[in-house]
Amino acid sequence: MKTHFQILIIGGGNAGIALSAQLLRKDGKLDIAIVEPSEKHYYQPAWTLVGGGVYNQTDTERTEASVMPAKVEWIHDAAASFEPENNTIVTASGKRYSYDYLVVAPGIQLDWNKIKGLEGNLGKYGITSNFSYQSAPYTFELISNLKKGKAIFTNPNTPIKCGGAPQKAMYLSSDYWRKHGVLGDVQVHFYSAASMIFGIKEYRETLEKVIARYGIQTHFFHNLVEVKAQEKIAIFDVYKDGQVVDQVQDTYDMIHITPPQSAPDFIKSSPLAVPGNPLGWIDVDKFTFQHVRFSNIYALGDASSTPNAKTGAAVRKQVPVLVEQLVSQIYHQKPSPDQYHGYGSCPLVTGYGKLVMAEFDYENKRVETFPFDQSKERLSMYLLKTQVLPRLYWNFILKGMM
Numbered sequence: 001m002k003t004h005f006q007i008l009i010i011g012g013g014n015a016g017i018a019l020s021a022q023l024l025r026k027d028g029k030l031d032i033a034i035v036e037p038s039e040k041h042y043y044q045p046a047w048t049l050v051g052g053g054v055y056n057q058t059d060t061e062r063t064e065a066s067v068m069p070a071k072v073e074w075i076h077d078a079a080a081s082f083e084p085e086n087n088t089i090v091t092a093s094g095k096r097y098s099y100d101y102l103v104v105a106p107g108i109q110l111d112w113n114k115i116k117g118l119e120g121n122l123g124k125y126g127i128t129s130n131f132s133y134q135s136a137p138y139t140f141e142l143i144s145n146l147k148k149g150k151a152i153f154t155n156p157n158t159p160i161k162c163g164g165a166p167q168k169a170m171y172l173s174s175d176y177w178r179k180h181g182v183l184g185d186v187q188v189h190f191y192s193a194a195s196m197i198f199g200i201k202e203y204r205e206t207l208e209k210v211i212a213r214y215g216i217q218t219h220f221f222h223n224l225v226e227v228k229a230q231e232k233i234a235i236f237d238v239y240k241d242g243q244v245v246d247q248v249q250d251t252y253d254m255i256h257i258t259p260p261q262s263a264p265d266f267i268k269s270s271p272l273a274v275p276g277n278p279l280g281w282i283d284v285d286k287f288t289f290q291h292v293r294f295s296n297i298y299a300l301g302d303a304s305s306t307p308n309a310k311t312g313a314a315v316r317k318q319v320p321v322l323v324e325q326l327v328s329q330i331y332h333q334k335p336s337p338d339q340y341h342g343y344g345s346c347p348l349v350t351g352y353g354k355l356v357m358a359e360f361d362y363e364n365k366r367v368e369t370f371p372f373d374q375s376k377e378r379l380s381m382y383l384l385k386t387q388v389l390p391r392l393y394w395n396f397i398l399k400g401m402m
Helices: 014-026 044-051 136-145 165-179 201-214 312-330 379-397
Strands: 004-010 032-035 040-042 061-063 073-075 079-083 088-091 096-104 149-155 186-192 217-219 222-228 233-240 243-251 254-256 297-299 344-351 354-360
Touching: 004 014, 004 312, 014 032, 014 312, 014 379, 044 136, 044 165, 044 344, 044 379, 096 312, 136 165, 136 254, 149 165, 149 243, 165 186, 165 201, 165 254, 165 344, 186 222, 201 344, 201 354, 297 312, 312 344, 312 379, 344 379, 354 379
Parallel strands: 004 032, 004 096, 032 073, 096 297, 149 186, 149 254, 186 217
Antiparallel strands: 040 061, 079 088, 088 096, 222 233, 233 243, 344 354
């Protein structure tokens, strides 16, 4: 079996598949392999909708083989370590592969183990998360059965994929209870390690009105550290000036947990990671994705050190830039002037038929696509999220067509 490739890509998720497809559209002669252990490929943005009871779980899943570009060599294995000085990676099975150029796009790691008492209890005892394919349907089971009591939604003290997802779960749940006439009997609490609901003023002002509409009680600078599953107790560290100053607990009837997140462990322990960074992001230039120490290595997507929102929309803007950077380097051309300026999109579902489409860059400036004020709740943006974007993902983005 072949063990050397012109371009080796770690990760067959959104970033890795879209990148390889666009590279091959640019130059069909490129020699590309993807290292990816999974049998399944998921459209994760729809898990929020699964949790809200408006999307079929099975529609978010396809086989990895069905999305792998035909001209790409699929190495059905997991990356385990890197030897950048030898242009080599080692896989979990012990095999070695070399490359001319390496793109690392393994996605983000969900650190469920960082929450004491959670192991073995997700998906029961009223504990759920839309960040899990398995437990997203349990979210809807919980919200549809809760007629009275307390519902807690959490947001951790690390960057996460789709930063608005904890709120989306909360708003959809609240709207469900409103529609069924029980919102007055359900106390909704948002415990977030962040300092505010959203960092951009216009979007924040809309979301604060949404919070008021549902009567949600917010608790900022609170980070979930433990659950006592059978007692239905959540324990939070309380922060002030970046330091833990207290610990509080609250009871619940249901809790939606967003786990802390980081780069995968095999990245953290590698020479590719940002030195001394406990979350282990891959150390790259935020405009070009080129590694700061290894010129033939790039990173793409959620595991990189770029300080943008970690979303699929960001990947869609990153991929064309990286294609141009790589191709110009491969063919010894003048470096491409194309750069990424931090575009991110957060489709904030605020209820059934309502969505705020937040779009912004590295400087938290709004960079909106449509010719109207996207800081307002709109049905059109909800339909874009629920009907249009999934089709674009499977039929165009993964095929390198946008």
